[in-house]
Amino acid sequence: MSDPWDDHVRDALGRIEAPARPPVGRVAQKGRRRMWARRAVGSLGGAAMIAAVVGVVGVAGWSGVQEPVRSSAQEPRAISAMNAEKLIHDQTMMINTCCGKRRHNGRIRTYGRFGGGGSVVARGVYADVSPDGQRIAFARVVPSQRIFIADVYVADADGSNRRRLTRDKISYAPSWSPDGSKIAMIKRLDPSGREDIFVINADGSDPRRLTNHGELLWDLTWSPDGTAIAYVVNDAVHVVQVAFGESVQITTPPERVSDHMPSWSPDGRHIVFNRSFGRRGDEVWRVAAAGGDAVPLTHGYGPEYSSTGEVAFQRREGKHGIAHTFILDSRGALRRLTRGRNDDGHYDWAPDGRHIVMCTHPNMSRASLVRILSADGSTTANVGFDAEVCYWVEWEGPLDPGG
Amino acid sequence: VDFEDFYAAHFERVFRAAYVSCHGRDAALDATQEAFERAYARWRRLRKEPWASGWVMTTALRLARRRSREVAVGHSLGVDESSAPETDSGELLEALRRLSERQRQATVLFYVGDLSVPAIASLMGVSEGTVKAHLAQARRALRKSLEGADV
Numbered sequence: 001m002s003d004p005w006d007d008h009v010r011d012a013l014g015r016i017e018a019p020a021r022p023p024v025g026r027v028a029q030k031g032r033r034r035m036w037a038r039r040a041v042g043s044l045g046g047a048a049m050i051a052a053v054v055g056v057v058g059v060a061g062w063s064g065v066q067e068p069v070r071s072s073a074q075e076p077r078a079i080s081a082m083n084a085e086k087l088i089h090d091q092t093m094m095i096n097t098c099c100g101k102r103r104h105n106g107r108i109r110t111y112g113r114f115g116g117g118g119s120v121v122a123r124g125v126y127a128d129v130s131p132d133g134q135r136i137a138f139a140r141v142v143p144s145q146r147i148f149i150a151d152v153y154v155a156d157a158d159g160s161n162r163r164r165l166t167r168d169k170i171s172y173a174p175s176w177s178p179d180g181s182k183i184a185m186i187k188r189l190d191p192s193g194r195e196d197i198f199v200i201n202a203d204g205s206d207p208r209r210l211t212n213h214g215e216l217l218w219d220l221t222w223s224p225d226g227t228a229i230a231y232v233v234n235d236a237v238h239v240v241q242v243a244f245g246e247s248v249q250i251t252t253p254p255e256r257v258s259d260h261m262p263s264w265s266p267d268g269r270h271i272v273f274n275r276s277f278g279r280r281g282d283e284v285w286r287v288a289a290a291g292g293d294a295v296p297l298t299h300g301y302g303p304e305y306s307s308t309g310e311v312a313f314q315r316r317e318g319k320h321g322i323a324h325t326f327i328l329d330s331r332g333a334l335r336r337l338t339r340g341r342n343d344d345g346h347y348d349w350a351p352d353g354r355h356i357v358m359c360t361h362p363n364m365s366r367a368s369l370v371r372i373l374s375a376d377g378s379t380t381a382n383v384g385f386d387a388e389v390c391y392w393v394e395w396e397g398p399l400d401p402g403g
Numbered sequence: 404v405d406f407e408d409f410y411a412a413h414f415e416r417v418f419r420a421a422y423v424s425c426h427g428r429d430a431a432l433d434a435t436q437e438a439f440e441r442a443y444a445r446w447r448r449l450r451k452e453p454w455a456s457g458w459v460m461t462t463a464l465r466l467a468r469r470r471s472r473e474v475a476v477g478h479s480l481g482v483d484e485s486s487a488p489e490t491d492s493g494e495l496l497e498a499l500r501r502l503s504e505r506q507r508q509a510t511v512l513f514y515v516g517d518l519s520v521p522a523i524a525s526l527m528g529v530s531e532g533t534v535k536a537h538l539a540q541a542r543r544a545l546r547k548s549l550e551g552a553d554v
Contacts, residue, residue, distance in 0.1 A: 009545065010514050012495045016422050018415040019432055024407045027436060031443025216542070218535055235536055258539070260532030276533040278505060301530035314530075321528035345521070389453055391521055 084372050084381035088112040091350070091397020092133035092157045093357055093383070095370055095390055096125065105140055106391060111383065114157035114397075118383075121159025125150075130176045133157060133397030135202075137165070137183055139172035152185050154202065165204045176202075178226040182242075184210070186217050197231060199242060210245045211238075219261055223268045223289070230262040230271055230289075237262045237273050239289060250291040251275075263304045263311075264289065272303040272311050284313050284328070298328060302346075307399075308353035310375065312337070314344055325358065327375060337377050342369075349375075350395045357383070359390035406446050410439055413456045420511045421463040423499050425471035434470055438463035457526045460516050464508055498548035502541050505529075509537035510545075 090113040097106045105123040110116045114134045124138035136157055142149040150172040155162035165174075165183070173186040177199075184199050194214035200207040210229070211217075218232040223239075230239050230250075235258030240247040251259045253275060261274040268289060275285045275296070282301035287294035297303075300313040311328040323344040325337040337356070338344055345359035345368070356373050368390035370383040417438060422431040442449055442459045449455045499507055505527070512523045520538075524531045 006514070009495065013419055013423065013511075013515050016419045016496075018418040019428060021411070021414045022432075022436055024410050027410060027439045028406065028443055030436075031440040031446075034440055034444035216539060235539060256540075258532065258536030260535055274530060274532040276530065276536045278503075278533065278536070282530045282533060301532055316528060316530075343525075391519075 094129045094394045096127040096392040110157045116158040126173045129394045129396040130180045137174035175220045184220050210240050223264050265305050274301045306349040306353035346392050348394045351399050357393050357395045417460050417463045420460045420515045421467040424464050424467040430470040434463045434466035454522050457518050461526050498545050506537045506541040510541040
């Protein structure tokens with residue numbers, strides 16, 4: 001997202017005068033030479049490449065907990081689209097696509113009983129599905145403006161009954177409370193880009209300011225009982241009590257380290273989060289929701305608790321840094337969910353904690369596929385989706401043991 | 404997408420990105436041109452990528468950085484590598500060049516490339532959290548530098 005200070009930077013950089021473009025023919029000619037050189041190296045260098053690969057096998061892994069990774073013995077069994085639809089059942093799955101440009105509104109598609117059957121139900125960013133699966137909230141940005149302008153909207157999951165919830169042009173990142181009665185959001189409060197969290201009733205009444213940081217905020221996440229919200233400011237995870245607006249910093253990252261992406265355990269007692277060490281990569285850590293000593297769990301990023309207490313996360317692997325998804329179960333055993341050349345993107349647990357929906361990029365391309373995987377790695381299904389870039393997925397709705 | 408159109412549409416941005424990473428317009432132009440040559444060599448695959456411009460920009464940043472180092476070594480050996488003077492360096496460019504390489508890369512892709520955080524994460528091969536951290540740290544450092552310089 002952009003603020004006026006960002007625009008100042010962008011304008012200053014935009015004033016750098018570029019020289020005349022060298023003729024494209026010259027670039028193409030040198031490019032062709034490079035292409036031929038690459039092909040020649042490719043055909044001659046196979047044996048050398050194999051030797052090199054063999055040479056690097058055995059690179060030391062993460063120095064923390066020993067991790068026997070249990071893999072599924074065989075490739076997951078594919079299930080049909082009809083069964084995928086059955087899995088979503090009376091819940092709602094939402095896909096928010098995005099684009100290269102930050103100021104464009106993506107397409108929001110919904111599936112399931114309350115959804116729009118996969119059609120585009122709204123255009124916006126930061127879409128969030130209500131916990132009962134019946135409504136969506138999202139922000140709409142005004143793309144052509146030099147300064148940041150966004151407002152929060154709500155609609156039924158099929159896109160009907162759309163309503164603009166804020167009219168201050170500074171609100172985004174809406175997040176439904178667990179009971180669906182409130183929506184938390186970030187507001188950008190002044191031209192220098194100060195932000196804070198506000199809570200508003202789902203009908204638009206009673207807006208209330210919760211924090212007083214005046215800094216860039218990220219990653220609002222409600223506690224399961226709806227009494228608190230975890231969020232990130234100044235590279236540390238904080239928790240604010242919704243009733244009193246009292247905010248506590250619960251992680252203390254060392255210098256040059258930053259904490260992000262908090263996720264609450266189902267009992268609300270713990271929070272897992274992503275600790276980034278810059279070049280040294282990312283680790284998944286856990287801390288008590290009341291604060292205390294944080295402990296490392298494993299290396300990886302983007303952790304997310306399931307309703308059954310398992311933690312999914314992702315790791316980039318191999319020389320191409322392809323993202324794969326793993327699950328850490330409640331006993332601390334690790335199992336791999338994906339492998340191969342599909343580059344995994346954003347994911348979300350199903351309400352039952354037995355399935356995961358995921359944006360994935362086949363063969364490392366930017367094209368997107370939305371997959372449903374069972375958490376034990378036994379089955380997989382693709383959800384109908386075209387070539388847009390899948391940016392965000394969510395799966396919400398009532399738990400139905402019979403479903 | 405036709406390569407010629409792609410080249411015409413993105414040349415200036417890629418040059419700006421490279422220029423932020425190295426001292427001197429000649430070095431930035433060299434890096435820009437080589438990045439596009441490399442893109443041409445992979446164009447059949449790259450043309451389908453929505454973030455092809457991000458790929459070229461990342462490559463140009465890396466090449467510019469390498470050229471900067473070569474120039475620095477040249478200077479230390481007494482080799483005269485003088486190039487045209489910078490036309491519009493300014494406090495901001497100086498502050499950007501003082502950032503760590505990864506912070507600068509994320510910042511340039513964000514501000515010059517106008518790419519989203521997920522796109523930058525994908526291009527840099529890091530998590531979104533890392534990109535956000537780089538951006539937040541870079542913003543703080545830039546603000547501090549600029550406010551300190553009364554700009």
